[in-house]
Amino acid sequence: DIQMTQSPSSLSASVGDRVTITCRASQSIGSSVSWYQQKPGKAPNLLIYAASSLQSGVPSGFSGSGSGTDFTLTVSSLQVEDFATYYCQQTFNTPYTFGQGTKLEIK
Amino acid sequence: QLQLQESGPGLVKPSETLSLSCSVSGGSISSSSHYWDWIRQPPGKGLEWIGNIFYSGITYYNPSLKSRVTMSVDTSKNQFSLNLSSVTAADTALYYCARHTGRLNYFDSWGHGILVTVSS
Numbered sequence: 001d002i003q004m005t006q007s008p009s010s011l012s013a014s015v016g017d018r019v020t021i022t023c024r025a026s027q028s029i030g031s032s033v034s035w036y037q038q039k040p041g042k043a044p045n046l047l048i049y050a051a052s053s054l055q056s057g058v059p060s061g062f063s064g065s066g067s068g069t070d071f072t073l074t075v076s077s078l079q080v081e082d083f084a085t086y087y088c089q090q091t092f093n094t095p096y097t098f099g100q101g102t103k104l105e106i107k
Numbered sequence: 108q109l110q111l112q113e114s115g116p117g118l119v120k121p122s123e124t125l126s127l128s129c130s131v132s133g134g135s136i137s138s139s140s141h142y143w144d145w146i147r148q149p150p151g152k153g154l155e156w157i158g159n160i161f162y163s164g165i166t167y168y169n170p171s172l173k174s175r176v177t178m179s180v181d182t183s184k185n186q187f188s189l190n191l192s193s194v195t196a197a198d199t200a201l202y203y204c205a206r207h208t209g210r211l212n213y214f215d216s217w218g219h220g221i222l223v224t225v226s227s
Contacts, residue, residue, distance in 0.1 A: 043218065
Protein backbone atom coordinates (compact mmCIF):
# COMPACT_ATOMS: atom_id res chain seq x y z
CA ASP A 1 0.00 0.00 0.00
CA ILE A 2 1.09 3.57 -0.63
CA GLN A 3 1.54 5.44 2.66
CA MET A 4 0.61 9.10 2.84
CA THR A 5 2.44 10.96 5.60
CA GLN A 6 0.78 14.24 6.42
CA SER A 7 2.28 17.04 8.47
CA PRO A 8 1.74 18.68 10.79
CA SER A 9 -0.87 16.61 12.62
CA SER A 10 -2.19 19.79 14.21
CA LEU A 11 -1.71 23.47 13.61
CA SER A 12 -2.78 26.61 15.48
CA ALA A 13 -3.21 29.72 13.38
CA SER A 14 -5.03 33.04 13.33
CA VAL A 15 -7.61 34.46 10.98
CA GLY A 16 -5.77 35.98 8.04
CA ASP A 17 -2.73 33.69 8.33
CA ARG A 18 -1.32 31.78 5.39
CA VAL A 19 -0.93 28.08 6.18
CA THR A 20 0.57 25.13 4.37
CA ILE A 21 -0.08 21.45 4.98
CA THR A 22 2.25 18.85 3.51
CA CYS A 23 1.69 15.29 2.38
CA ARG A 24 4.46 12.90 1.36
CA ALA A 25 3.79 9.67 -0.50
CA SER A 26 5.84 6.53 0.09
CA GLN A 27 6.39 6.21 -3.68
CA SER A 28 5.95 8.39 -6.72
CA ILE A 29 2.27 8.90 -7.51
CA GLY A 30 2.33 11.50 -10.27
CA SER A 31 -0.40 14.04 -9.55
CA SER A 32 -2.93 11.59 -8.12
CA VAL A 33 -3.68 13.49 -4.94
CA SER A 34 -6.87 14.99 -3.60
CA TRP A 35 -7.39 17.18 -0.57
CA TYR A 36 -10.50 17.18 1.62
CA GLN A 37 -11.81 19.38 4.40
CA GLN A 38 -13.83 17.79 7.19
CA LYS A 39 -15.77 19.68 9.83
CA PRO A 40 -17.06 17.99 13.00
CA GLY A 41 -20.07 15.78 12.33
CA LYS A 42 -19.83 16.28 8.57
CA ALA A 43 -18.61 14.25 5.63
CA PRO A 44 -15.31 15.20 3.97
CA ASN A 45 -15.62 17.87 1.29
CA LEU A 46 -13.42 17.82 -1.81
CA LEU A 47 -11.19 20.88 -2.15
CA ILE A 48 -8.45 19.95 -4.62
CA TYR A 49 -8.07 17.09 -7.10
CA ALA A 50 -5.26 16.03 -9.40
CA ALA A 51 -2.87 17.79 -6.99
CA SER A 52 -3.68 21.32 -8.10
CA SER A 53 -7.18 21.56 -9.60
CA LEU A 54 -9.66 23.52 -7.53
CA GLN A 55 -13.02 21.81 -7.15
CA SER A 56 -15.98 23.85 -8.36
CA GLY A 57 -17.42 26.03 -5.63
CA VAL A 58 -14.33 25.96 -3.43
CA PRO A 59 -12.96 29.41 -2.52
CA SER A 60 -9.93 30.51 -4.48
CA GLY A 61 -7.94 30.95 -1.27
CA PHE A 62 -7.30 27.21 -1.38
CA SER A 63 -4.56 25.89 -3.63
CA GLY A 64 -2.65 22.69 -4.12
CA SER A 65 0.71 21.88 -5.62
CA GLY A 66 3.21 19.10 -6.03
CA SER A 67 3.91 15.97 -7.99
CA GLY A 68 5.78 12.74 -7.51
CA THR A 69 6.01 12.26 -3.76
CA ASP A 70 5.59 15.71 -2.20
CA PHE A 71 2.35 17.67 -2.13
CA THR A 72 1.08 20.78 -0.39
CA LEU A 73 -2.24 22.37 0.41
CA THR A 74 -2.12 26.11 1.03
CA VAL A 75 -4.75 28.39 2.45
CA SER A 76 -3.74 31.91 1.53
CA SER A 77 -5.70 33.82 4.18
CA LEU A 78 -7.51 31.84 6.84
CA GLN A 79 -11.19 32.53 7.41
CA VAL A 80 -13.15 31.42 10.46
CA GLU A 81 -14.90 28.75 8.42
CA ASP A 82 -11.56 27.20 7.38
CA PHE A 83 -10.84 25.83 10.84
CA ALA A 84 -11.36 22.11 10.32
CA THR A 85 -9.45 18.88 9.71
CA TYR A 86 -7.77 18.37 6.35
CA TYR A 87 -6.88 15.07 4.68
CA CYS A 88 -4.81 14.21 1.64
CA GLN A 89 -5.62 11.10 -0.39
CA GLN A 90 -3.74 9.21 -3.08
CA THR A 91 -5.68 7.64 -5.93
CA PHE A 92 -2.68 6.41 -7.93
CA ASN A 93 -3.20 2.80 -6.87
CA THR A 94 -5.75 0.83 -4.96
CA PRO A 95 -6.13 0.63 -2.07
CA TYR A 96 -6.66 4.37 -2.06
CA THR A 97 -5.12 5.73 1.11
CA PHE A 98 -5.48 8.89 3.17
CA GLY A 99 -3.07 10.89 5.25
CA GLN A 100 -3.72 10.83 8.98
CA GLY A 101 -5.19 14.33 8.94
CA THR A 102 -4.23 17.84 10.02
CA LYS A 103 -6.41 19.57 12.58
CA LEU A 104 -6.35 23.30 12.02
CA GLU A 105 -7.31 25.21 15.15
CA ILE A 106 -7.80 28.85 15.99
CA LYS A 107 -4.89 30.38 17.91
CA GLN B 108 -27.64 18.08 -7.32
CA LEU B 109 -26.42 14.57 -6.61
CA GLN B 110 -27.31 13.23 -3.19
CA LEU B 111 -26.24 10.02 -1.50
CA GLN B 112 -27.91 8.57 1.58
CA GLU B 113 -26.66 5.67 3.65
CA SER B 114 -29.09 3.40 5.45
CA GLY B 115 -28.90 0.32 7.61
CA PRO B 116 -28.75 -0.82 11.22
CA GLY B 117 -26.77 1.30 13.62
CA LEU B 118 -25.95 -1.63 15.88
CA VAL B 119 -24.51 -4.99 14.83
CA LYS B 120 -23.47 -7.87 17.06
CA PRO B 121 -19.93 -9.25 16.97
CA SER B 122 -19.39 -12.01 14.41
CA GLU B 123 -22.47 -10.94 12.44
CA THR B 124 -22.66 -9.20 9.07
CA LEU B 125 -22.89 -5.44 8.68
CA SER B 126 -25.18 -4.52 5.78
CA LEU B 127 -25.53 -0.99 4.47
CA SER B 128 -27.14 0.54 1.42
CA CYS B 129 -26.52 3.83 -0.33
CA SER B 130 -29.35 5.43 -2.29
CA VAL B 131 -28.36 7.80 -5.06
CA SER B 132 -30.64 10.62 -6.17
CA GLY B 133 -30.17 13.45 -8.63
CA GLY B 134 -28.06 11.31 -10.92
CA SER B 135 -27.77 7.83 -12.37
CA ILE B 136 -25.73 5.10 -10.79
CA SER B 137 -25.33 3.70 -14.31
CA SER B 138 -22.91 6.46 -15.28
CA SER B 139 -19.90 5.19 -17.20
CA SER B 140 -17.80 7.98 -15.68
CA HIS B 141 -18.20 7.12 -12.03
CA TYR B 142 -17.48 4.49 -9.44
CA TRP B 143 -19.33 4.16 -6.16
CA ASP B 144 -17.24 3.86 -3.05
CA TRP B 145 -17.43 3.05 0.63
CA ILE B 146 -15.15 4.76 3.14
CA ARG B 147 -15.18 4.43 6.91
CA GLN B 148 -13.94 6.49 9.83
CA PRO B 149 -13.62 5.08 13.35
CA PRO B 150 -14.70 7.62 15.98
CA GLY B 151 -12.05 10.29 16.36
CA LYS B 152 -9.78 8.68 13.76
CA GLY B 153 -8.87 8.97 10.11
CA LEU B 154 -10.41 7.74 6.87
CA GLU B 155 -10.11 4.22 5.44
CA TRP B 156 -11.14 3.30 1.91
CA ILE B 157 -13.14 0.06 1.89
CA GLY B 158 -13.70 -0.42 -1.83
CA ASN B 159 -15.80 0.51 -4.81
CA ILE B 160 -18.15 -0.83 -7.43
CA PHE B 161 -18.91 0.13 -11.03
CA TYR B 162 -22.48 -0.02 -12.34
CA SER B 163 -21.58 -3.18 -14.27
CA GLY B 164 -20.73 -4.90 -11.00
CA ILE B 165 -16.94 -4.71 -11.23
CA THR B 166 -15.50 -4.28 -7.76
CA TYR B 167 -12.23 -3.26 -6.15
CA TYR B 168 -11.72 -3.98 -2.47
CA ASN B 169 -9.14 -2.95 0.06
CA PRO B 170 -6.96 -6.05 0.57
CA SER B 171 -7.08 -5.49 4.32
CA LEU B 172 -10.84 -6.16 4.25
CA LYS B 173 -11.20 -8.17 1.07
CA SER B 174 -11.92 -11.50 2.73
CA ARG B 175 -14.93 -10.00 4.54
CA VAL B 176 -16.30 -7.45 2.05
CA THR B 177 -18.94 -7.85 -0.63
CA MET B 178 -20.39 -4.96 -2.63
CA SER B 179 -23.32 -5.05 -4.98
CA VAL B 180 -25.24 -2.62 -7.16
CA ASP B 181 -28.92 -2.42 -8.06
CA THR B 182 -29.30 -0.14 -11.06
CA SER B 183 -33.10 -0.46 -11.01
CA LYS B 184 -33.18 1.08 -7.54
CA ASN B 185 -30.23 3.41 -8.17
CA GLN B 186 -28.46 2.13 -5.11
CA PHE B 187 -25.43 0.12 -4.06
CA SER B 188 -24.67 -1.91 -1.00
CA LEU B 189 -21.92 -3.03 1.36
CA ASN B 190 -21.74 -6.25 3.34
CA LEU B 191 -18.97 -6.72 5.88
CA SER B 192 -18.94 -10.11 7.54
CA SER B 193 -17.58 -11.37 10.86
CA VAL B 194 -17.51 -7.91 12.40
CA THR B 195 -15.65 -7.04 15.58
CA ALA B 196 -15.47 -3.91 17.72
CA ALA B 197 -12.70 -2.71 15.39
CA ASP B 198 -15.35 -2.29 12.68
CA THR B 199 -17.21 0.34 14.71
CA ALA B 200 -17.09 3.43 12.54
CA LEU B 201 -18.91 6.09 10.61
CA TYR B 202 -19.51 4.58 7.18
CA TYR B 203 -19.71 6.88 4.18
CA CYS B 204 -20.74 6.19 0.64
CA ALA B 205 -19.32 8.43 -2.06
CA ARG B 206 -19.21 9.00 -5.79
CA HIS B 207 -15.79 8.66 -7.36
CA THR B 208 -15.11 10.28 -10.72
CA GLY B 209 -13.13 7.72 -12.65
CA ARG B 210 -10.92 9.69 -15.00
CA LEU B 211 -9.17 11.87 -12.42
CA ASN B 212 -10.08 9.74 -9.44
CA TYR B 213 -11.61 12.16 -7.00
CA PHE B 214 -14.48 11.73 -4.57
CA ASP B 215 -16.79 14.64 -5.26
CA SER B 216 -20.03 13.67 -3.56
CA TRP B 217 -20.43 12.03 -0.17
CA GLY B 218 -23.33 10.83 1.91
CA HIS B 219 -23.77 12.18 5.42
CA GLY B 220 -22.47 8.95 6.91
CA ILE B 221 -24.00 6.35 9.19
CA LEU B 222 -22.55 5.32 12.52
CA VAL B 223 -22.38 1.58 12.95
CA THR B 224 -21.50 0.24 16.38
CA VAL B 225 -20.44 -3.36 16.87
CA SER B 226 -21.48 -4.49 20.31
CA SER B 227 -23.35 -7.31 21.95
